[in-house]
Amino acid sequence: MAAPSSPGILLSRFWRPLRIWRLVVQLLAGLWWDGRPWSYPGGRTPERQAARQRRRARWLTSQFLELGSAFIKLGQLLSARPDVLPADVVEELAHLQDRVPAFPFPVVESLLEQELGERRAEIIDLAVEPLGSASLAQVHRASLRSGRQVVFKVQRPGLERLFRLDLEVLQQVAAVVQRHPRWGAGRDWVGIAKECRRVLLRELDFRLEAEHAARFRQQFLDDPGIRIPAVIWELSSRRVLCLDYLPGIKINDREALVRAGIDPAAVAEKGAASYLQQLVRFGFFHADPHPGNLAVAGDGSLIYYDFGMMGQISERLRSRIGRMVRAAAARDASGLVDELQQAGVIAQGIDPGPVRRLVRVMLTEALTPPFSANVLDKLSGDLYELVYDQPFRLPPELIFVMRALSTFEGVGRSLDPGFSLVTIARPYLLPLMTASGNGPNELFNEISRQAAEVGSRALGIPRRLEESLSRIEQGDLQVLIRAGETDRLLRRLALAQQSSGQSFLLGGLAVAAALLAASSRPALVAVPLVLGLPVGLSWLKLQSRLKRDGRLDQLPGVAAASRRE
Template identity: 30%
Template sequence: MVTRFQRYRQIADVLVKYGFGILVEEVIPGGERLRGFRKPPEEKRSVYERIRLAIEELGPTYVKFGQIMSTRRELLPPELIVELQMLQDRVAPVPFRDIRPVIKKYCPNLEDCFDIIEEEPVAAASLSQVHRAVTKEGRIIALKVQRPGIVDLIETDLLILQSLVTRMDSIFPDLRVYNLRGMVDEFSAQIRRELDFTQDGMNAERLARNMHDVPCVKIPRIYWQISGPCLLAMDYVEGVRIDDVEAIRALGLFPEEVADIGFSAYVQQIFVDGFFHGDPHPGNLLVTDQGEIAFLDYGIVGVLRPERRRVFVDLLLAMTRTDVAGVITALGRLEVHISPADLDAVKDDLYLVLLDYREMKLERVNFAVAIRGLTDTLRRYHIRVPSTLMLMMKVIVMVMDIGTRLDPQFNFDQQIRPYLIEIAAQQRLSPDNVTGAVRSLVNAAEGLLAIPGNVNETLKTLSEGTVTIELENRDLNEIVDVIDRTSDKIIVGLVVAAIVVGSSLVLRIADLPVPGYVTILATAGYVVAVIVGFYAVYSALRYSRGLRR
């Protein structure tokens, strides 16, 4: 098992190799000591290409992270997106002697389960490799086997990634707008799901149920009796890659028909079922000699709740109609926050994007232009978007690319609009919507009927005098202090007035025989009263000026 320190050193060496030594010093703890050499070799490749090469050399965790980030067009420059889409998830296969113990965890005696297991894998990737086998019943199956030790390596990498983004947030505050920590947390959850092959199997079965009535779509059957978290057994599918036009024609099939099948399948998955295959690169879509499209690799799937599907339909319809207000409304319903200060500028940019899309010649219309324009606008204004929306847009763009490769006349706009209009109408009148509307009416009626009873109960409580009113004032202490100062001044005023009145009475009767000291006291009382009076007036004036300030 690789320790965190060893892994930090490996990461530092790779980054320096591709010219990112400054990043090592700034972000990696002890980066100055970890750097193997000060000056990297001369680089003539672009920075984005070097990022891709570094990611590929860093291994499976970073490759997967890069592949997921390739969907975030609203965050990353287009040049980097292109490079990330080129990430290769191919590695040297693990020797079968190391793979055998993993298979034996689920089938202790291999001879009882299989007639043959081919030791040479038919495919090898960073998380797993696939071996073809023949069961005792004569079925040809594929065994997807998890690479030994991969879980420990990925968990170590995830800890390092979380540490790195924390340091980057503190060192580069401008990056906080991209929510790097949130992206790493989301990626951590995603790759842990991919490491659990039982989840893959469950996704495959759900997709098979949804696609059961869709013609020419094939989802391999899962064999649970010899499957588990580290091994997935399924039907082996023979076929050619969906982007291999010549091989499809060699099977006696028409690529244009294959494009229509794939398009219809994805429309059904996204907008009807709300559960779609999220990684439609050509290696995961095979065309069989029966003209079926087989979907492989179910680690990345998208899930759309019914209310989200309705909003996505409205969003795409608004884009095909070049309706900027409709696009902004749909984004708002998806809880995409656009700063009021940027709203007009965003509308102007979206209008230009949709105008460019609408004014393209019909035979050159490509809906990907509108989608990329939308995501570029979101990126320009640092607008955060739900990851499900970006995954859906990535899938649509990839499906369009495959469609145009199979059929140069494939027109997404003309194909998708009738589907969207029909789906929107069905959704508006769907049983769920009707039930929700009826429930809302019933709740409103119950609320209206409850009003007289509530009013009567309130009046009864008031008449019984059992109402308790609680007042909360954070400035209550200040109010008490003001009242205390005011009462003190009133008391002083009353005392002064009493002294003045008493002294006046004494002086008025001065012609009567009274002791001399009484007159002196009366005069002294006058003097004291005058002094106290002047002081009270001075204090009042000073306090009022302080309030005005």
């Protein structure tokens, strides 16, 4: 391995871990402070707590931007994990975009010489000013001897060394957090750190991005309305990617599209159709369709850029999604929860009642016509609220799907205020609703399975009725009524009574300590202080339990759903 090229790298190996650990300590201290009721002037309210959490999320995003490449990409990955981060943090990280200055042009030329060797002679005109600069690389336009117009994506120098250093420190942080009895409960931070390391190091290999671009282009070869730049393989390597130059108008520049004689509404519909094809037909989709990665050619064709972040839906997951779509279309909350539980999305052995009520709220409010303009945004928000601190473990690819659809819906609305992705999606969802995309056999098997299940239940009804009547006659029948909301309220009432009793006891001990401190024997003040220590710790635990039990009540629409049960 080559020696570090500058003293700055040597200093970074010493100071950077300290900088990362300082951020961790600041974050944990801030979260502890935000969780204390007495830290809110005028008392803690849900509104004040939500506002402070949003400020904390914005601060964390700015810190990730300051730390640079690895943390920008880490934030983008963590934005697909609403099961481990609060909704406000997830939404802020999802908007994390690269804002990194370009590195000098001589460095670009040096890297091209190193990576391409003699093939560098094919490049006869390389633009000095980059077309764009991001955390991983910057892009320069160039001309080849053949006359072909291309762009070169050149990786930042020393990036892999910095990535490995940052990821090593993050694994240490994950191990420390995992050992904490509360922060580590129910979350595999070490596993998340390892997965982030694997994904981020793979993204440093531009040969994989070249394969993604080639596969994505293959999907739309027969569609003249979609353009994906071709890969020039002989001028690409691990740290350099060469693609065809496809200029276009930025997709959210509505005025420029109109001046070019292009209908923005048609562009929005074309983009939505292409995206739904990626999800339903191919199972391989662009996971980051923000306006910087989409453009429109002069003839109205849609151009996709940047294939570093792609998503894939397996056949098994697509089949499972088909059954979920059918249940959602029928407003069958119980069926949807059963499908989620069979898929391992919901933990086994939990009370499905609260989850079923939350799913019913989502189906009723978000998927009831007429669809609101921001139906995908609403679904994503409900999903994030539903997943965090609940018995959910959604596959990351599903979160990427929801986030990508939500992002694209925002792009569509910027082009056409009347844009509705759900309306355009209907013909693409029909295969999922009927046969999960697997032909008529799947539908026939599903109908047969349901018919057999109904038949077996029907045949068992007379026997069950006879058993129930016999038990009634013998006086052995017991009726168990479970009121989930009542049980929860009674439990909270008992906790509140315990908390009140301990508060009075703490107050009495405080008064005793004050009297003893003012007496002729002030040393005795240690007695009430020692007695008050375990009581105070128990009181703090009760407050934590009350706060945790109260989170469910704070979710919008849950109370109304509970009354409808």
